[in-house]
Amino acid sequence: MENINLIIPEITLFLGICLALMVGVFFKNSFSIVMKLSTLILIGVIYLILTDWGGEQKIFLDSFKNDKFSDYFKILILVSSIFIFFSSDQFIKDKTLNKFEYPIIIMFSILGMFFMLSANDLILFYLGLELQSLALYVLASIDRDNIISSEAGIKYFVLSALSSGLLLYGCSLLYGFTGSTNFDEIGVSLITQNTGAIFAMVFILVGLAFKVSAVPFHMWTPDVYQGAPTSITNFFAVVPKAVGLAVIIRFMDLPFKNIIEEWQTIIIFISIASMILGSVAAIGQKNIKRLLAYSSISHMGYALAGVATGSVSGYTSTIIYITIYIIMNMGTFACLYLMKTDGKYSEKIEDLSGLSKERPMLAFSFLILFFSLAGIPPLGGFFAKFFVFMSVIESEMYALAIIGLLTTVISAFYYLKVIKIIYFDENKVKFDDVRNLSIKATIFLSCLFLSLYFISPSIIGSLLNELFI
Amino acid sequence: MNFPILSTIIFLPLLGALFIFISNKKNESSSAIYISIFTSMANLLLTFFLWYSFDKSFSGFQFIEEKNWISGLIKFKLGIDGISILFIVLTAFIIPICIISCVISVKKRLNEFLIAILILETFMIGVFCSLDLIIFYLFFEAGLIPMFLIIGIWGGPRKIYSAYKFFLFTLLGSVLMLAAIIFIYWAVGTTDYTEIYKLKIAKEYQYLLWLAFFSSFAVKTPMWPVHTWLPDAHVEAPTAGSVILAAILLKMAGYGFLRFSLGMFPIASEFFTPLVFTLSIIAIIYTSLVALMQDDMKKLIAYSSVAHMGFVTLGIFTFNKQGIEGSMFQMISHGIISAALFLCVGVLYDRTGSRMIKSFGGVVNYLPNFSLIFIIFVLGALGLPGTTGFIGEFLVLLGAFKINYLVAILASTGVVLCAAYMLWMAKRVVFGNTNNTIVTKLKDINFLEATILIVLCLVSIVFGFYPEPLLNTMDISVNGIIQNHQNELTVNLINK
Numbered sequence: 001m002e003n004i005n006l007i008i009p010e011i012t013l014f015l016g017i018c019l020a021l022m023v024g025v026f027f028k029n030s031f032s033i034v035m036k037l038s039t040l041i042l043i044g045v046i047y048l049i050l051t052d053w054g055g056e057q058k059i060f061l062d063s064f065k066n067d068k069f070s071d072y073f074k075i076l077i078l079v080s081s082i083f084i085f086f087s088s089d090q091f092i093k094d095k096t097l098n099k100f101e102y103p104i105i106i107m108f109s110i111l112g113m114f115f116m117l118s119a120n121d122l123i124l125f126y127l128g129l130e131l132q133s134l135a136l137y138v139l140a141s142i143d144r145d146n147i148i149s150s151e152a153g154i155k156y157f158v159l160s161a162l163s164s165g166l167l168l169y170g171c172s173l174l175y176g177f178t179g180s181t182n183f184d185e186i187g188v189s190l191i192t193q194n195t196g197a198i199f200a201m202v203f204i205l206v207g208l209a210f211k212v213s214a215v216p217f218h219m220w221t222p223d224v225y226q227g228a229p230t231s232i233t234n235f236f237a238v239v240p241k242a243v244g245l246a247v248i249i250r251f252m253d254l255p256f257k258n259i260i261e262e263w264q265t266i267i268i269f270i271s272i273a274s275m276i277l278g279s280v281a282a283i284g285q286k287n288i289k290r291l292l293a294y295s296s297i298s299h300m301g302y303a304l305a306g307v308a309t310g311s312v313s314g315y316t317s318t319i320i321y322i323t324i325y326i327i328m329n330m331g332t333f334a335c336l337y338l339m340k341t342d343g344k345y346s347e348k349i350e351d352l353s354g355l356s357k358e359r360p361m362l363a364f365s366f367l368i369l370f371f372s373l374a375g376i377p378p379l380g381g382f383f384a385k386f387f388v389f390m391s392v393i394e395s396e397m398y399a400l401a402i403i404g405l406l407t408t409v410i411s412a413f414y415y416l417k418v419i420k421i422i423y424f425d426e427n428k429v430k431f432d433d434v435r436n437l438s439i440k441a442t443i444f445l446s447c448l449f450l451s452l453y454f455i456s457p458s459i460i461g462s463l464l465n466e467l468f469i
Numbered sequence: 470m471n472f473p474i475l476s477t478i479i480f481l482p483l484l485g486a487l488f489i490f491i492s493n494k495k496n497e498s499s500s501a502i503y504i505s506i507f508t509s510m511a512n513l514l515l516t517f518f519l520w521y522s523f524d525k526s527f528s529g530f531q532f533i534e535e536k537n538w539i540s541g542l543i544k545f546k547l548g549i550d551g552i553s554i555l556f557i558v559l560t561a562f563i564i565p566i567c568i569i570s571c572v573i574s575v576k577k578r579l580n581e582f583l584i585a586i587l588i589l590e591t592f593m594i595g596v597f598c599s600l601d602l603i604i605f606y607l608f609f610e611a612g613l614i615p616m617f618l619i620i621g622i623w624g625g626p627r628k629i630y631s632a633y634k635f636f637l638f639t640l641l642g643s644v645l646m647l648a649a650i651i652f653i654y655w656a657v658g659t660t661d662y663t664e665i666y667k668l669k670i671a672k673e674y675q676y677l678l679w680l681a682f683f684s685s686f687a688v689k690t691p692m693w694p695v696h697t698w699l700p701d702a703h704v705e706a707p708t709a710g711s712v713i714l715a716a717i718l719l720k721m722a723g724y725g726f727l728r729f730s731l732g733m734f735p736i737a738s739e740f741f742t743p744l745v746f747t748l749s750i751i752a753i754i755y756t757s758l759v760a761l762m763q764d765d766m767k768k769l770i771a772y773s774s775v776a777h778m779g780f781v782t783l784g785i786f787t788f789n790k791q792g793i794e795g796s797m798f799q800m801i802s803h804g805i806i807s808a809a810l811f812l813c814v815g816v817l818y819d820r821t822g823s824r825m826i827k828s829f830g831g832v833v834n835y836l837p838n839f840s841l842i843f844i845i846f847v848l849g850a851l852g853l854p855g856t857t858g859f860i861g862e863f864l865v866l867l868g869a870f871k872i873n874y875l876v877a878i879l880a881s882t883g884v885v886l887c888a889a890y891m892l893w894m895a896k897r898v899v900f901g902n903t904n905n906t907i908v909t910k911l912k913d914i915n916f917l918e919a920t921i922l923i924v925l926c927l928v929s930i931v932f933g934f935y936p937e938p939l940l941n942t943m944d945i946s947v948n949g950i951i952q953n954h955q956n957e958l959t960v961n962l963i964n965k
Binding site for chain 1 (some may be wrong): 481493538539540541542581603606607608610611613617618621622628629632633636640641645646648651652654655745861
């Protein structure tokens with residue numbers, strides 16, 4: 001008898017989605033009910049995961065694996081999704097996107113991510129990935145009457161389908177050359193001389209790099225970020241990125257652990273390219289969502305630098321990085337929900353000019369968030385970078401460290417540009433006074449965390465200590 | 470003593486800033502003024518108490534505080550010795566003066582200015598107290614944020630360009646230092662300064678690490694040719710910003726050279742001495758010549774700062790007692806005198822809105838009290854005996870003569886050039902004919918301005934005649950540095 005307890009969070013989530021779907025179908029104007037129900041379901045799933053937090057267990061012929069690593073990421077994405085639900089509520093209603101499908105599709109993508117995170121088998125992994133991607137395609141174009149949003153959806157669909165295809169091809173090659181779809185077995189039988197399997201590794205890595213929008217597979221990011229409604233962009237910026245990185249770490253740590261020298265070069269290249277392109281291309285942006293898109297590309301570069309070390313401390317630093325990255329992005333996007341003039345949401349960076357006089361608290365939040373994104377001490381973002389470079393230098397990859405550190409200076413330039421517009425320029429646009437407690441609470445919590453993180457910087461690290469044992 | 474006095478001194482201003490932030494009201498700043506003056510004065514008293522209870526006969530670190538910070542990796546470690554205490558006192562002394570000068574001259578968003586200054590004080594004192602490289606880096610870099618805002622929000626017409634230049638130059642220099650610090654962690658196994666001091670860093674690593682630290686400190690000092698951010702930043706910054714920049718921020722680099730470059734990399738420091746000497750000499754002569762040609766008083770003082778800091782770096786790398794004590798003294802003296810000169814320019818600027826030399830002339834006829842004080846500081850800057858400026862330059866040159874005649878002679882020309890540009894500026898501003906009618910309508914300095922300037926003036930003259938308290942405080946620690954340096958070199962020679 002299989003130990004079904006292990007998969008209870010997934011089952012609960014699935015049943016919850018079905019319930020929410022039923023409620024949505026049978027009640028009229030059911031958006032708020034479904035939204036509340038979904039939040040409750042997510043909280044319930046967090047509770048279920050926490051009660052079962054513990055050691056590594058495998059079921060279904062070792063194809064499904066639950067360990068602290070996957071549990072940590074599951075909780076991370078659930079918590080951030082709940083915050084997105086809370087903070088984007090007002091935005092969704094203003095944009096008349098308040099259809100009950102919205103939370104349901106998000107939950108479906110979360111379900112897919114759960115399977116990606118827990119997969120110990122290529123097939124289960126691919127199924128989870130497809131469930132996730134399918135939901136994301138719909139989300140990108142959810143504002144279907146808006147031509148930019150539809151364009152974003154189509155662009156994302158076409159490119160993502162291509163990358164999924166490559167990934168699937170890689171999976172089949174891997175099966176062909178190693179004779180197994182199980183991660184553990186592949187890890188044992190895969191050796192450097194197996195050239196075909198190395199091809200497979202490259203294809204899989206391409207597919208995964210696409211998901212985390214690392215250069216040179218980043219092309220979709222700015223368009224999708226700009227085109228999708230802000231709340232969806234918020235989701236895109238945070239949740240799939242975290243899962244993508246987690247899956248990359250999983251792949252590198254399990255099936256590909258013996259061919260570390262082969263994949264290391266690729267990841268180093270991807271990481272450096274993302275850091276440089278992300279910081280240089282962001283300089284000229286005028287739309288804040290595009291700016292954040294490029295900023296997230298460069299952040300993925302830093303996070304991948306931790307993966308590139310191939311060491312446990314490197315992986316841990318990447319997880320710390322992505323956690324702090326999520327917190328920074330949650331705050332920043334919550335600030336975007338407040339950029340509202342005469343009932344319309346504004347996305348131009350220019351509109352922020354002179355914000356510090358009109359709305360000092362919002363301006364101050366931007367200050368903390370952007371300096372933190374730039375990685376200036378003593379804010380949280382600095383420690384994220386610090387831990388990554390700690391492990392990079394530990395692995396004696398000095399070139400990667402120096403390039404990474406120099407690109408932080410370049411990227412500081414465009415973060416400073418936003419600060420400059422907010423603090424130094426004259427006031428132009430007057431923002432509406434949005435009285436929404438959940439948005440403000442999100443910003444407040446995020447800023448509080450970032451500015452007080454220096455008191456105990458090892459707090460996330462100690463949580464992660466046993467993740468890889 | 471168990472009371473964590475260093476942490477108190479570091480975080481008290483932050484607490485004050487927090488109070489202002491909480492009690493912040495629009496267009497209402499009296500409570501903010503009281504809070505900021507109260508906290509900064511309390512901090513000054515605390516540092517005086519610290520100085521008083523400091524054991525001058527002990528060469529190691531005192532008042533050490535240690536806490537677990539990043540578990541298993543880094544400890545939050547504070548401590549002071551005879552070198553850092555003087556900078557802490559200097560910082561705590563300059564900040565109340567800045568706050569008073571802000572209250573006089575800043576018209577818009579005063580509360581936020583006061584918050585920025587208090588936060589900056591926390592970071593600056595933190596730099597001088599930290600005994601762990603990571604903590605040092607944290608405070609060293611964190612100071613950029615408030616300074617960027619001070620220049621950018623309250624600055625002059627080209628404030629944005631200057632703020633960017635200041636921020637990016639300094640950041641670029643510092644990231645290499647961060648890489649070096651992390652490397653030291655893996656090479657030595659700790660970033661605790663006292664441990665590194667004992668364990669020593671292998672000789673082959675020292676050269677590159679020294680260069681990485683140098684890149685950061687050279688930008689901050691600033692040394693030629695990376696000094697170009699300083700004139701811009703000084704000119705555009707508001708008076709209080711310039712004062713902090715000249716009096717304290719530049720000293721962080723001198724302190725860094727003395728503490729970290731000399732302490733951790735003695736062999737590399739010896740090896741790179743010619744480089745430092747060359748850059749210092751160029752800085753002294755070249756920037757003095759540039760200063761001679763300036764029309765803007767603030768720019769002139771900014772270039773003179775570069776020249777004076779050239780003396781400082783020169784003195785530090787002579788590795789003898791006179792040179793290093795001279796540099797220390799020069800830093801303190803420059804901290805007081807340049808701060809006062811910027812305040813004087815601020816006085817004129819507040820009244821006329823101009824800093825150009827040519828728009829003044831004959832100021833002595835209309836502002837006699839101001840002119841007296843101004844001339845005293847001009848004389849102090851050019852090193853007139855009886856002011857602190859003299860002792861610093863004299864000791865540095867003494868140290869330099871011991872090492873290398875050529876360097877010393879070239880540096881001495883700087884003293885002459887300094888006299889030239891300072892006196893010429895004073896002549897054109899204070900004396901001569903009044904060719905601007907605005908000057909005739911000016912009022913003399915008021916009580917507050919007079920108070921802060923006279924206090925600075927007294928400090929400069931008292932320590933000019935009686936430098937013993939300062940030299941006495943730093944003596945043992947400087948001896949310790951020199952001793953360590955010579956031991957290392959001997960060990961190195963024997964190994965060869």
